[in-house]
Amino acid sequence: MQGCLEPAIFLRFFNPKRGSFASYKFHFLMADTPKQKKGGIFGLLSLTKPRIFTAIALTAWVGLLLQKDFLAYGQWASWVILISTILASAGGAVFNHYLERETDQLMDRTKHRLLVASDPLMLKLSLGFGTFLSVAGHALCWALLGPVSAFWLFMGFFTYVVLYTMVFKHRSLWNVTVGSLSSAFAILAGNTAITGELTTPGIILALLSFFWNPVHFWNLNAFYQADYQAAGIPMLPPKIGANKTILLILAHILAMLACTVALWAYSDLQMVYLIGAVGLCLLLFAMNAQNLGKGTDKLFRRNFIFSNIYLLLLYGVIILDMVIYDYHP
Numbered sequence: 001m002q003g004c005l006e007p008a009i010f011l012r013f014f015n016p017k018r019g020s021f022a023s024y025k026f027h028f029l030m031a032d033t034p035k036q037k038k039g040g041i042f043g044l045l046s047l048t049k050p051r052i053f054t055a056i057a058l059t060a061w062v063g064l065l066l067q068k069d070f071l072a073y074g075q076w077a078s079w080v081i082l083i084s085t086i087l088a089s090a091g092g093a094v095f096n097h098y099l100e101r102e103t104d105q106l107m108d109r110t111k112h113r114l115l116v117a118s119d120p121l122m123l124k125l126s127l128g129f130g131t132f133l134s135v136a137g138h139a140l141c142w143a144l145l146g147p148v149s150a151f152w153l154f155m156g157f158f159t160y161v162v163l164y165t166m167v168f169k170h171r172s173l174w175n176v177t178v179g180s181l182s183s184a185f186a187i188l189a190g191n192t193a194i195t196g197e198l199t200t201p202g203i204i205l206a207l208l209s210f211f212w213n214p215v216h217f218w219n220l221n222a223f224y225q226a227d228y229q230a231a232g233i234p235m236l237p238p239k240i241g242a243n244k245t246i247l248l249i250l251a252h253i254l255a256m257l258a259c260t261v262a263l264w265a266y267s268d269l270q271m272v273y274l275i276g277a278v279g280l281c282l283l284l285f286a287m288n289a290q291n292l293g294k295g296t297d298k299l300f301r302r303n304f305i306f307s308n309i310y311l312l313l314l315y316g317v318i319i320l321d322m323v324i325y326d327y328h329p
Contacts, residue, residue: 043114043122044094044114044125044126044129046114047093047094047097047113047114047115047126047129047130048089048090048091048093048094048133049089049090049093049096050090052089052093053085053086053089053090053093054086055183055308055311056085056086056089056156056182056183056186057081057082057085057086057089057186058312058315059183059186059187059190059209059315060081060082060085060153060186060187060189060190061078061081061082061085061190062187062190062205062315062318062319063186063187063188063189063190063191063202063205063206064077064078064081064190064191064193065190065318065319065322066191066199066201066202066205066267067190067191067192067193067194067195067199067202068195068197068199069194069195073193073194077144077145077193077194080140080141080144080145080193081141081145081149081189081190081193083137083140084137084138084140084141084144084145084153085137085141085153085186085189085190086137087133087134087136087137087140088133088134088137088138088141088153088154088156088157089137089156089157089186090133090137091130091131091132091133091134091135091136091137091157092130092134092156092157092160092161093130094126094127094129094130094133095127095130095134095161095165096160096161096165097113097114097115097126098115098123098126098127098130099161099165099166100165101113101115101116101118101123103170103231103232103233104116105117106230106231106232107224107227107228107230107231108227109224109227110227114126134157137153138150138153138154138157141153141189145189145193145194146192146193146194146195146196147196148192148196148197149189149190149192149193149194149196150189152185152186152188152189152192153185153186153189155181155185155188156181156182156183156184156185156186156189157182159178159179159181159182159185160179160182163178163179163181164178164179164182169233170232170233170234171234172234173234173235173236173239174236175233175234175235176213176214176217176218176221176235176236177214179213179217180209180210180211180212180213180214180217181210183209183210183212183213184206184207184209184210185206186209187202187205187206187209188202188203188206190202191203191205191206200266200267201263201266201267201269204259204262204263204266204267205259205263207255207259208256208259208260208263211252211253211255211256211259212252212256212307212310212311214248214249214252215249215252215253215256215284215288215307216304216307216308216311218236218237218245218248218249219249219288219300219301219303219304219307220300220304221235221236221237221238222237222242222245222295222297222300223297223300223301223304225237225238236248241295242291242294242295243292243293243295245295246288246289246291246292246295247292249288250285250288250289253281253284253285253288254285256281256284257278257281257282257285260274260277260278260281261274261278263277264277268325268327269318269321269322269325269327270321270324270325272317272320272321272324272325273317273318273320273321276313276314276317276320276321277314277317277318280310280313280314280317281310283310284303284306284307284310287299287302287303287306288303291303
């Protein structure tokens with residue numbers, strides 16, 4: 001339970017000094033792992049959670065793809081939504097680090113974060129840095145994409161920093177569900193860029209993202225439940241048990257499947273999307289169903305990792321379908 005989320009590749013090479021083969025283990029990071037603290041600008045940049053802001057920015061951009069005027073404004077609007085979302089999301093991540101610094105020191109997964117036991121100067125610098133990023137991201141979005149898009153971007157920021165981090169995370173078992181609204185709002189920010197109008201496909205994709213988040217994070221929570229319990233953070237998996245958690249995950253995947261089909265029905269996406277997206281959703285369902293009656297850390301970890309891959313492949317299928325069929329929203 002205390003291991004890091006570090007998928008690894010084992011390779012064997014011949015060692016001439018020993019006259020035998022030796023095994024080497026190569027890691028690639030999928031979540032927070034123990035590491036040395038970095039100071040200065042690199043330390044501040046580490047607070048922005050680059051993997052998360054990249055995923056959020058991509059999510060917002062896919063929402064823009066489903067906007068009816070994408071072909072007219074898409075090229076420059078794409079850059080604006082990507083940059084503004086990165087800035088706002090990165091700012092939210094910095095605030096999350098600041099607000100969670102005392103809790104982070106209680107968890108093996110997060111006790112090496114920069115702001116754990118940091119000096120007052122670094123705390124002030126981080127607050128200033130987070131404020132700058134947040135204001136810059138929202139101001140850029142407001143100025144170039146309009147107030148409606150900026151509103152949804154702010155709602156994602158507010159949900160993550162205030163509702164999730166400050167209100168629900170330490171008080172409710174449904175904290176993950178509340179936090180799931182953040183990525184849904186990012187899609188709506190992209191979907192309302194320029195025109196200020198929501199589209200039906202954009203709303204459906206936002207719902208799909210909302211249902212995906214618990215699938216992703218409840219697998220993570222189950223794998224790290226000892227960490228969360230040590231920090232006193234209420235999470236659903238330890239409270240209701242592994243099997244009920246998996247059943248709830250499967251229910252969310254079925255809701256995702258319904259959204260997947262609805263997105264095809266209410267947009268001009270074609271069969272490449274439908275076959276690819278439905279296949280990915282069924283694979284995600286089967287992988288999580290495999291853990292029923294087992295509830296093993298190995299499978300929770302695997303399913304957490306695959307949920308990331310699922311989302312990237314889903315967006316890839318959407319883009320591929322658009323390219324093949326010359327999609328016009």
